[in-house]
Amino acid sequence: MSTHNTLTPPPNDWWRHPIGRDEVIWISVAAAWCVIMTFMMIYWYFAGNQNQAGEAYRISPEAFAAKADEMVDKYTIRTETELEVPVVAVPPGGDVYIVSSQFQWNVIPELKLGETYRFHLSSVDVNHGFSLQPINVNLQLVPGYDYVLNFTPNAVGEYNMVCNEYCGLLHHAMVGRLYVVE
Amino acid sequence: MSNDSEFRTCPDTGLRIHLPAEKLMKANAVAAVVFLLIGGIFGLVVALTRWPAVHLLPAEWFYIALTAHGTDVLIVWIIFFEMAVLYFTSTVLLNSRMATPRIGWVAFALMLVGAVMANVVILDGSSTVMFTSYPPLMASPFFYLGLILFAVGALLVCFIFLGTLVIAKQERTYEGSLPLVVFGALIAAIIAIFTIASGAIILIPTLLWSLGLVGDIDPQMYRLVWWAFGHSSQQINMAAQIAIWYGIAALLFGAKPLSEKVSRMAFFLYLLALQLGSAHHLLSDPGGSMSFRVFNTSYAMYIAVLGSMIHAFTIPGSIEAAQREKGLNNGLFEWLRKAPWGNPVFSGMFLSLTLFGFIGGITGITMSVQQINMIIHNTTYVPGHFHGTVAAGTTLAFMALTYWLLPVLWRRDVFMPKMAQWSTWMFGLGMGGFAIFFMAAGHLGVARRHWDMTFAGNPLGFEYSATVYLFMGVAGITAVIGSLGALAYILYTVGTILFGKRRPDTAAPAVSDEGVEAITSYGNRSKGWEAPGSMVLVAVFMVFLVVYYFANWKYLGSVWGIR
Ligand code: HEM
Ligand SMILES: [Cu+2]
Ligand SMILES: [Cu+2]
Numbered sequence: 001m002s003t004h005n006t007l008t009p010p011p012n013d014w015w016r017h018p019i020g021r022d023e024v025i026w027i028s029v030a031a032a033w034c035v036i037m038t039f040m041m042i043y044w045y046f047a048g049n050q051n052q053a054g055e056a057y058r059i060s061p062e063a064f065a066a067k068a069d070e071m072v073d074k075y076t077i078r079t080e081t082e083l084e085v086p087v088v089a090v091p092p093g094g095d096v097y098i099v100s101s102q103f104q105w106n107v108i109p110e111l112k113l114g115e116t117y118r119f120h121l122s123s124v125d126v127n128h129g130f131s132l133q134p135i136n137v138n139l140q141l142v143p144g145y146d147y148v149l150n151f152t153p154n155a156v157g158e159y160n161m162v163c164n165e166y167c168g169l170l171h172h173a174m175v176g177r178l179y180v181v182e
Numbered sequence: 183m184s185n186d187s188e189f190r191t192c193p194d195t196g197l198r199i200h201l202p203a204e205k206l207m208k209a210n211a212v213a214a215v216v217f218l219l220i221g222g223i224f225g226l227v228v229a230l231t232r233w234p235a236v237h238l239l240p241a242e243w244f245y246i247a248l249t250a251h252g253t254d255v256l257i258v259w260i261i262f263f264e265m266a267v268l269y270f271t272s273t274v275l276l277n278s279r280m281a282t283p284r285i286g287w288v289a290f291a292l293m294l295v296g297a298v299m300a301n302v303v304i305l306d307g308s309s310t311v312m313f314t315s316y317p318p319l320m321a322s323p324f325f326y327l328g329l330i331l332f333a334v335g336a337l338l339v340c341f342i343f344l345g346t347l348v349i350a351k352q353e354r355t356y357e358g359s360l361p362l363v364v365f366g367a368l369i370a371a372i373i374a375i376f377t378i379a380s381g382a383i384i385l386i387p388t389l390l391w392s393l394g395l396v397g398d399i400d401p402q403m404y405r406l407v408w409w410a411f412g413h414s415s416q417q418i419n420m421a422a423q424i425a426i427w428y429g430i431a432a433l434l435f436g437a438k439p440l441s442e443k444v445s446r447m448a449f450f451l452y453l454l455a456l457q458l459g460s461a462h463h464l465l466s467d468p469g470g471s472m473s474f475r476v477f478n479t480s481y482a483m484y485i486a487v488l489g490s491m492i493h494a495f496t497i498p499g500s501i502e503a504a505q506r507e508k509g510l511n512n513g514l515f516e517w518l519r520k521a522p523w524g525n526p527v528f529s530g531m532f533l534s535l536t537l538f539g540f541i542g543g544i545t546g547i548t549m550s551v552q553q554i555n556m557i558i559h560n561t562t563y564v565p566g567h568f569h570g571t572v573a574a575g576t577t578l579a580f581m582a583l584t585y586w587l588l589p590v591l592w593r594r595d596v597f598m599p600k601m602a603q604w605s606t607w608m609f610g611l612g613m614g615g616f617a618i619f620f621m622a623a624g625h626l627g628v629a630r631r632h633w634d635m636t637f638a639g640n641p642l643g644f645e646y647s648a649t650v651y652l653f654m655g656v657a658g659i660t661a662v663i664g665s666l667g668a669l670a671y672i673l674y675t676v677g678t679i680l681f682g683k684r685r686p687d688t689a690a691p692a693v694s695d696e697g698v699e700a701i702t703s704y705g706n707r708s709k710g711w712e713a714p715g716s717m718v719l720v721a722v723f724m725v726f727l728v729v730y731y732f733a734n735w736k737y738l739g740s741v742w743g744i745r
Binding site for chain 2 (some may be wrong): 017019021025026031034037038044048051056121126134139141145153158169170
């Protein structure tokens with residue numbers, strides 16, 4: 001009597017044995033679910049408001065920093081803390097440059113509720129993470145790449161930008177601020 | 183040709199064991215456990231630092247310990263153990279001698295030297311870059327060299343595995359097709375070859391860069407190719423641990439697959455989607471079109487997920503069918519209730535299967551949704567998720583196998599069997615709890631790889647809510663419980679090898695095979711259900727998955743417009 005199990009070779013005609021009803025049902029359910037999940041992503045791409053694929057361009061860290069400096073010169077309305085971080089109020093529809101570097105954010109953006117801004121996110125040294133709290137939106141910032149996304153804030157308040165990609169021994173000190181006003 | 187004096191027959195199991203292969207299995211298994219001990223200690227001190235009330239280490243040592251933890255457990259422990267599994271499946275299960283034992287030792291030496299080298303430069307503070315080592319952060323050249331040596335050694339073992347399969351076929355040591363478990367190991371080895379090649383493709387130029395011999399490494403290209411190594415490694419772990427689950431089902435219950443065809447196809451699906459997983463780690467990165475992202479993250483319509491969901495039914499299903507055949511036929515769950523829960527081989531196996539599916543699986547499927555990834559990326563959700571997969575899943579499966587394998591290979595009585603019984607529960611439930619609470623904190627925004635969630639002294643800092651602190655505290659407590667479970671496992675292993683009483687060959691089998699050979703058929707498939715209890719289990723799983731999946735879409739829909 002053959003005692004076949006998972007550790008022994010199967011009977012020679014194993015590929016001819018019929019598949020049981022339980023398995024057929026479960027495989028069908030699982031496969032249908034896989035199709036649903038694929039289409040959910042495509043559906044949300046067209047119908048949803050949150051899609052981080054965005055646009056991306058190669059840019060040198062120097063060129064990116066230069067554009068950011070231009071924004072700071074033009075739109076700074078005040079500075080905050082003893083570090084004198086510029087608060088910039090870019091007009092709605094404008095370009096907001098977020099420069100991450102070891103271990104700080106270049107500016108404190110001030111945005112208007114319900115308006116849309118073109119955010120440019122990048123790094124001028126190593127990888128950093130852009131983690132916007134408390135809404136918990138998280139994006140990877142990679143040096144040499146300008147990551148462009150349109151942000152439309154839906155609630156006023158004070159937000160924080162936390163670096164959540166390890167970027168060196170003071171990684172945990174890298175935190176910034178962002179305002180949304182009426 | 184095979185030479186009988188090179189074999190011994192195991193008095194417990196009747197298995198014929200090739201002695202040179204056995205030595206290599208032992209060496210690789212011991213190396214694995216030693217690195218689990220080292221890496222586990224680093225994990226514990228990292229966890230005690232992330233527990234806000236304890237906050238053990240200073241910042242620099244936190245990041246050093248975290249780099250060492252990731253490297254030693256995810257890479258060194260798991261891959262050394264997998265090498266032992268490849269030797270075991272290709273020789274013992276096929277009743278064959280192994281190909282080129284000498285190269286096996288060269289491979290072992292390369293891996294050991296590589297692992298030690300990487301540890302030295304992590305601990306001297308010159309390579310605090312995390313195990314992912316994203317450039318332009320730069321580690322010591324010896325860090326990359328260490329990983330490359332380790333990888334080359336592992337690659338050699340994959341080729342020895344393939345060579346052994348050829349020998350077994352030529353010398354006709356078995357008849358017909360490969361056993362299912364060996365087939366699973368073969369899939370793991372093929373994935374490993376692709377994976378390790380990707381690792382080499384990216385680490386060799388990075389090594390040259392750290393030596394100043396080449397210019398910049400494109401940081402985005404690095405992430406893409408590194409994760410072709412890092413993510414596909416998880417497919418190796420999947421294939422290996424699933425093979426082990428099936429194997430334990432046979433060892434304890436004499437289970438055979440419900441259908442060889444279905445189980446093999448499910449393994450095969452992993453191969454089809456092999457090179458696509460890298461994108462899982464780039465979903466919130468710049469670059470890559472929407473179609474690229476959707477195609478890759480879903481493994482071309484979730485075919486790898488489909489494979490795993492199939493195993494999720496067929497493994498408990500095969501146990502259920504075997505148990506019912508033995509008469510445990512009452513109700514839906516008598517077969518499960520009366521399973522040997524006190525045997526750590528079973529409790530470890532069944533816990534790892536359940537925790538992997540319910541914690542690692544459900545959350546993995548959710549976080550790899552292109553858009554949902556944005557509310558999870560790089561928060562503590564991510565380490566939460568993968569302690570559900572690689573710790574509570576893979577590591578626990580390897581522990582369960584060890585409890586069976588150790589007395590067989592070393593021929594010694596088990597050291598402190600009660601402790602072994604407890605260890606699987608402590609490690610499984612500890613790591614499972616840690617995973618859940620780290621994920622909960624991640625949902626509320628806590629950053630991974632982060633030394634100070636209080637932002638002490640920082641004028642731009644802010645405070646997380648009390649709930650977040652509660653979650654991080656419970657995560658700390660559960661991590662300690664898990665660590666104690668891991669410690670018990672290590673004590674068991676070392677204790678059995680060093681202090682276990684040597685077993686005379688005439689002793690009663692250490693490994694009970696009561697009832698194991700009873701199963702010859704499962705009756706008539708056309709009538710009734712084969713495994714109704716398992717159908718209920720997967721139905722519950724499906725409900726959890728669907729609810730959790732859509733809850734995350736809802737959460738995503740509430741955040742700012744981001745396009
Ligand atoms: C012994 C019990 C363990 C404890 C207490 C533990 C605890 C932790 C903690 C607290 C973190 C830090 C998360 C962060 O701050 O980002 C972590 C990271 C990690 N753990 Fe574990 N862990 C354990 C076992 C394992 C096992 C068995 C594996 C894999 C087989 C594993 C793989 C990892 C990896 C890959 C990381 C990420 C490292 C990084 O972010 O670079 N851990 N672990
Ligand atoms: Cu940073
Ligand atoms: Cu950082």
